[in-house]
Amino acid sequence: MTITRSKKIVMYIVMSGLAIAWGLDYVAAKKCLGVLDVPVLLFFRYSLAFCAVFAVKMILDRKFYLHKRDIPWLILSAITGEIGYFFLEYTAMDYLPLSIITLILACVPIVSILIEKLLYNRPITGLLLLGGAGSLLGVGIIIGADFRELFQGRLTGYLLAFGAVLCWNAYNFLTARLHANYSDVSLSFYQIACTTLLLAPYALRNLPEPGVMTTEMIAWLIFLGLFSAGIGFVIYVRSLNILGVTPTALFSNFMPVSTALLSWVFFGEMILPMQIIGGI
Numbered sequence: 001m002t003i004t005r006s007k008k009i010v011m012y013i014v015m016s017g018l019a020i021a022w023g024l025d026y027v028a029a030k031k032c033l034g035v036l037d038v039p040v041l042l043f044f045r046y047s048l049a050f051c052a053v054f055a056v057k058m059i060l061d062r063k064f065y066l067h068k069r070d071i072p073w074l075i076l077s078a079i080t081g082e083i084g085y086f087f088l089e090y091t092a093m094d095y096l097p098l099s100i101i102t103l104i105l106a107c108v109p110i111v112s113i114l115i116e117k118l119l120y121n122r123p124i125t126g127l128l129l130l131g132g133a134g135s136l137l138g139v140g141i142i143i144g145a146d147f148r149e150l151f152q153g154r155l156t157g158y159l160l161a162f163g164a165v166l167c168w169n170a171y172n173f174l175t176a177r178l179h180a181n182y183s184d185v186s187l188s189f190y191q192i193a194c195t196t197l198l199l200a201p202y203a204l205r206n207l208p209e210p211g212v213m214t215t216e217m218i219a220w221l222i223f224l225g226l227f228s229a230g231i232g233f234v235i236y237v238r239s240l241n242i243l244g245v246t247p248t249a250l251f252s253n254f255m256p257v258s259t260a261l262l263s264w265v266f267f268g269e270m271i272l273p274m275q276i277i278g279g280i
Contacts, residue, residue, distance in 0.1 A: 003242050011242045018235050019251040025228045026098045028220040029090050035212050038090045041224075043203030046082060046195045048225020053189045053234060061185055073178055078194035081171025082229075088164040095157025104161040111169045112249040172245045175237060184238040192233065 032041050066074075092101050178187055239248045 007242055011239050014235055015239050015243070015248065015251045018232055022228060022232065023102070025224065026089075026093075026102065028224050028228070029086075030093055030098060031220045032217055032224070033090060033093065035208060035217065037206065038087050039199055040203045040206055040208065041090065041221075042083060042086055043196065043199040044221050045086075045224045045229050046192050046199065048222065049229035049233065050189075050192050050196050052226045052230025053185065053192055056231070056234060057185045057189050061183055063186070066190060067181060070178060070181060073174055074190050074194050075198070077171055077174040077178070078191050078198060080167045080174065082191065082195040082233075083198060084167035085164050085171060088160045088167060092157045092160035092164065095154050096161065101157070101161050104158065105165060105168075107162070107165050108168055109246060109249045111165055112172065112246045115169055115173065116246055169249070172240060172249060176240050176245050179237075179241050184241060185234055188234045188237045191237075192229070 029041065036044070089101065089105070096104075175187065175191070182190070236248070239251075
């Protein structure tokens with residue numbers, strides 16, 4: 001596929017909107033985690049996402065082909081990205097406010113820059129270095145501002161959040177590796193299919209009672225599955241192909257702003273002035 005300047009501009013705009021919308025992902029997950037445990041929530045999320053991506057694939061591309069040599073990489077991308085990242089992120093919600101978690105996840109770009117340098121010896125431009133250093137400094141300020149609570153049970157939350165950063169970077173590079181053989185929709189379809197199959201054995205044995213599934217929770221699940229994980233991941237995978245790993249990862253820096261605002265609206269969570277500075 002020829003990547004033109006206009007395609008990049010459109011993708012930058014679309015990814016900006018997606019990054020803002022994904023701020024609501026954390027709110028939706030926290031609403032559901034009051035009843036569902038993390039693996040079951042992820043199973044519902046990706047079962048719905050599978051339906052959404054399957055429908056898109058049937059409209060755009062009805063070709064189903066899969067190279068056997070790619071199966072281990074698809075499984076690994078599902079484990080690190082769709083399962084590992086969100087399991088760590090959602091579990092961290094038990095220890096840290098949503099706004100703090102998203103601010104830490106803004107560290108994704110600096111890790112991406114370092115990996116590209118170490119594995120591919122790609123040059124680090126001054127702009128990338130400045131942006132990455134800013135992300136790292138912001139995370140340092142966040143932890144410093146919350147230092148009094150660091151050893152009061154919340155250290156676990158920080159470790160979980162940083163583990164999610166590593167998982168997401170692994171997912172990005174694994175997905176970029178697979179792009180040569182599959183279209184954006186096909187790659188998303190196979191990754192989400194692997195995720196659903198991996199989660200099914202546990203989730204099907206631990207399904208909640210039907211009575212606990214309120215209308216509000218079902219609405220949040222539909223958002224998480226059809227839009228956030230389904231359509232959202234197709235867009236994200238396409239961005240990895242058009243913009244590259246590090247530019248796509250930089251959009252994680254938009255999410256703390258929307259998440260902080262939405263967590264204040266829905267949960268009344270507040271963040272300290274120093275933590276706001278760290279996020280900026």
